[in-house]
Amino acid sequence: MQESTFNELADLALRTTGQHIPASKSYLMEARLSNISRRESFATLDDLVHCLQARPNPRFEQEIAAALTSKRTHFFREREQLAQIVGNALPHRLKQSKNGRLRVWCAGVSTGQEVWSLAMRLREEVGSPLANADIELIGTDISAVCIETASQGTYGHFEVQKGLSIHRLMTNFTRESSGDWTINKDLRDSVTFRRHNLLHPAQDLGAFDLIICTHVISDLAKSAQSEVLTHLSRQLLPGGYLFAAPSEQIEGINPIIKPSREMRGAFERDASARSTSAA
Amino acid sequence: MKHCLIVDDSRVVRTVAGRIVKDLSFTVSEAAHGAEALELCRKDMPDAILLDWNMPVMNGLDFLRALRREDRGKEPVVVFCTNENDSEHISEAIRAGANEYIMKPFDAEIVESKFAEVGLV
Numbered sequence: 001m002q003e004s005t006f007n008e009l010a011d012l013a014l015r016t017t018g019q020h021i022p023a024s025k026s027y028l029m030e031a032r033l034s035n036i037s038r039r040e041s042f043a044t045l046d047d048l049v050h051c052l053q054a055r056p057n058p059r060f061e062q063e064i065a066a067a068l069t070s071k072r073t074h075f076f077r078e079r080e081q082l083a084q085i086v087g088n089a090l091p092h093r094l095k096q097s098k099n100g101r102l103r104v105w106c107a108g109v110s111t112g113q114e115v116w117s118l119a120m121r122l123r124e125e126v127g128s129p130l131a132n133a134d135i136e137l138i139g140t141d142i143s144a145v146c147i148e149t150a151s152q153g154t155y156g157h158f159e160v161q162k163g164l165s166i167h168r169l170m171t172n173f174t175r176e177s178s179g180d181w182t183i184n185k186d187l188r189d190s191v192t193f194r195r196h197n198l199l200h201p202a203q204d205l206g207a208f209d210l211i212i213c214t215h216v217i218s219d220l221a222k223s224a225q226s227e228v229l230t231h232l233s234r235q236l237l238p239g240g241y242l243f244a245a246p247s248e249q250i251e252g253i254n255p256i257i258k259p260s261r262e263m264r265g266a267f268e269r270d271a272s273a274r275s276t277s278a279a
Numbered sequence: 280m281k282h283c284l285i286v287d288d289s290r291v292v293r294t295v296a297g298r299i300v301k302d303l304s305f306t307v308s309e310a311a312h313g314a315e316a317l318e319l320c321r322k323d324m325p326d327a328i329l330l331d332w333n334m335p336v337m338n339g340l341d342f343l344r345a346l347r348r349e350d351r352g353k354e355p356v357v358v359f360c361t362n363e364n365d366s367e368h369i370s371e372a373i374r375a376g377a378n379e380y381i382m383k384p385f386d387a388e389i390v391e392s393k394f395a396e397v398g399l400v
Contacts (some may be wrong), residue, residue, distance in 0.1 A: 077361060105287060137282065157364070157384075158386070158389065160391060161381065161382060161385070161393065162388055162392045163392055164392075165379065165396040166369060166377075166379050166380040166393075166396075167373075169369075170366065170369060170373070173362075174366075175366050179364065191341040228346065263377065
């Protein structure tokens, strides 16, 4: 891949999704764009970029930018955090709820394993106050391909064996004749998926008790991190929590988000702070 | 160091699985069928058993049932590792006392994930 091709694609990713791809990770571009490149019969990424330059196509550019985002995920990836969310954060919010309803947004869910893990854990809360709560789960991702996979809930042999116990697999999935496994319909109906770019405002999604956005913010350029946190914070209900992956450094990116004093590992909106990014 | 017994009639699978399990800090012993595995267990009960289903002499399911009937004070964690990937076989294995189930083909990440599910790593 020519340096100019890398620069063009890195700029497209930054512009469209806020993702920062350093030159040392140019191999990621080759891997993540191989399907599109093959489908469109480009011999190289240089040819793909030349075509984009000759015939600009915003829709195709969006698809390329979405394909360049990380898809790495598996079931129960952040197990301790999930325990904290189900054991403490959601019950705490439920106590504050007047109507027994909770809204949870999993932002940047890739192919959906994270939100399905939460849905499975909630099903296991037999006898707890959460069992009777009306909990709305929404998963979003910028990639239409990922959203399609996530909403179908069908995963391959290798995917269902990483992070998922055999008991959870047998309880929540049905094996297809192809050998793939599909999430059972009653569980599938408990999550709604929508395509959404985190760089854009999210008012149309409504306000949430909990926003879970893991392994997304750390992939973004500094300016995009701040902007995304602004948009996420605006969708938090008063007293609502934002969870990023424990390995991600969120504190200090944008003063509008501060660590929660009462909920370990969570962040909350600082109503007194001014956001550092544009509205 | 924990001890894992790998029971599979394929020498290749035993070698590949053995390398993966050693990387998870287990000592490894091997058996080519259920009867040989049962004999080894009576001498030195392992902490974990990675168990194939279809084998000559004694298959994995018969081995597991026999093992669970033994009362030797130590109940090893049994993880099936087999080509029998349908729900009926999985249910039968769980009823017989399997703790986890790996569907072949597998890789190191799957073995580690399944061992983690049952507290072996």
